[in-house]
Every structure is written in structure tokens, then in C-alpha cells.
Amino acid sequence: MWHEPDQGDAFAPHDHALCQSRALAEAEERLRQQGARLTPVRRRTLEILLEAHRAMGAYEVLDRLAEAGFGRQPPVAYRALEFLVEHGLAHRLQRLNAFAACLHPGEDHAPVFLICRVCDKVAEAHAGNVRSELSSAAGELGFTVERATVEALGLCPACAGRDAE
Amino acid sequence: MWHEPDQGDAFAPHDHALCQSRALAEAEERLRQQGARLTPVRRRTLEILLEAHRAMGAYEVLDRLAEAGFGRQPPVAYRALEFLVEHGLAHRLQRLNAFAACLHPGEDHAPVFLICRVCDKVAEAHAGNVRSELSSAAGELGFTVERATVEALGLCPACAGRDAE
DNA sequence: ATCGAATTGTAATAAGGTAACAAATTGTGG
């Protein structure tokens, strides 16, 4: 029924409960190694992102945190989100002013994001080639790439199918 | 002294006055063809971006427009900037919430931006390969790329040189 | 137990962006 779970492919049908619990387990393991703490706010924030399984604005996350009994002030959400991003457990999507849980933390990845303009789902694509082409194009101008933002807007397979009908 | 002016390479030493006046001339030509009007606010906005030769926030542009006698309200700047972006005369940098003049309008380009984290200058790199790698990585997941944002943060040659000393 | 560091709560405010509508300008057909 489910195909073999590819952690990066949010567009493919898959078992959400499973990918959530795995991401959470990986997060705990990773943070333990780094000596960082997954405190209640941080944990809840990650769960919120994982449950939504899409990009969420900081204020949307904040509302959910408040419902769970945490503070209602922006820094509460921004701090937790920043922590997750710094530790590779979530990503920030510049194009949307939003955040999404990382679906395969642990890998040393600098992902490329695919954002469906219809359903707002976000997938992370493997993109070693994109990065290396970028570095080489930059290198021609003597520029050294340190971090890169690669975000594509378009149509996911499900929405493209619906469109075509 | 100046090497042959490469319009995309903001990092290379070059004659600013020349690249500004050329960009402006190209803008006029392009808009004439499209039947769009380069009104005073729009023209001044483009000049402001060209003079700065770096990315500027909308409110910074707005201040300059106000100095020049135009309205002081955000929509004044946002409308002019949006017009320029729509007509390929400027770009929006998601990563910085900012705008920069396009240095080679007319080419059918979807540029890659190189942003120096030290001096804030922005260059546009030719990036056909980056785009095609992105499309093919997306294609593997069945995703169709319509628009893509590719922005790299790093060190320009001048600042890298200064760093190394 | 206690001290210092990390974390969380809160208030206040800055920065970025848009909606809605009125006034002015421009271009066009009569």
C-alpha cells in the first residue's frame, strides 16, 4: 500500500504517524549527541510542525503553543523555531516567511524545497547537483557560497493531476 | 583598467555610471516595446536601485522617494518596485526582504543571486545549469517547477581577499 | 544548597506588507 517510505517525498502517499515518530526519535538522538536539550516548548513546536506536515507561519505555530499552555508572545515561537532550525530539525522557507519540520534530520543536507502553489505542501529534494552547479557558477565570479536558499514554486503531482482533468 | 564590462558581475571593478545609464536605456527600450510607461516615480525608483548598486529594503527606497518629492506611504514604493519586478527591471531577494535593480534586463533570465555577507553587494550569475538540475531533481518527484528562488550567501572576491589578510 | 548558565515569560516596538478608496493624470474617440 504505502511505498517504501522516502523521507524526503512529502508528495508521495505515506504513513504520517510513522514519519512523524521517526523524525521525533531522530531529533532526540541528534540533540543528545550535541548536548542540546529538547525542552517541552521545543518538543511541542517540532510536533506541531510534524503534525501539520506543511509550512507554517511563526504566528500560527505560536497560536498552537498558546493552546498547549505556553506563552503567547512572538519570541516564544521564534526562539523554539530558531533552535530547531539551528539544530537541523526544521527549515525556514524564505519565500513563504514560514517554517517546516525537517523530514530527514541527521543527514548532512542542504535541501532544495519544492512548494506546491495549490496545496501548500513542501517536499525536500535531494539536490547535490543543484548545489554543485551553483558553487561552480559562483566560482566563475570568484564568489564563495556558504549557504544557499533554493526554493521552487510549482505544482505537485497530485495537484497537477487535478488541474489536468 | 576596467575589464570588458560583464553586466552580471557586480563584484568586478567596473564603471558604475556606465552600467547605470545602460540599464536605464535598456529599461526604456524594453518598456516602450511592451507598451508600459516609465513614469517619474518608477524611473526614480529604478535610479535609486541602480545608484545604490546593492539590495535595498522597500522602506529605504521609500525614504529616498519621499526626499524626491513623492508620497511617503508604503504603497508608493511597493507599487513602483512591483512594477519594475514584473517588467524584469529589478529583482526581489527573498532572503533579505529587499530589492535590487536588474543589471541586464532584456535577457530572458531567471538569475541566481550571489549575496556577499560582508559588503551586501549582489551579483547575478548565469545559471542555466542550476535551473536544469533543479528541474530534473524536482521531476523525479513528479513536481513541476514554475518559478524558483536561488540565492546564495557567501563571500565576494574582494571581501574574501580582505578576510585572508 | 548555591551559583552560573540556559531557558522561558512578557512588554514594547520595529520592520515589512497590503487593502481600500479618493484624487489626479493620461490616452482615446467623438
Next chain:
DNA sequence: CCACAATTTGTTACCTTATTACAATTCGAT
């Protein structure tokens, strides 16, 4: 030239996103 429609500009009001600063609390290790 005049009137009319379309475009452009000005302005008000407001919304969303993000940060600074500081107080209160909790955690961990001596």
C-alpha cells in the same frame, strides 16, 4: 477641444512578521 475610461498616484488604515530588552524561572554541576 471635450468627455470618458483606464491608468497611475496619494493617503488612510491596518495587518503580518520579527526583534530588543529585561524579568522570572529552571537546570546542572559543584
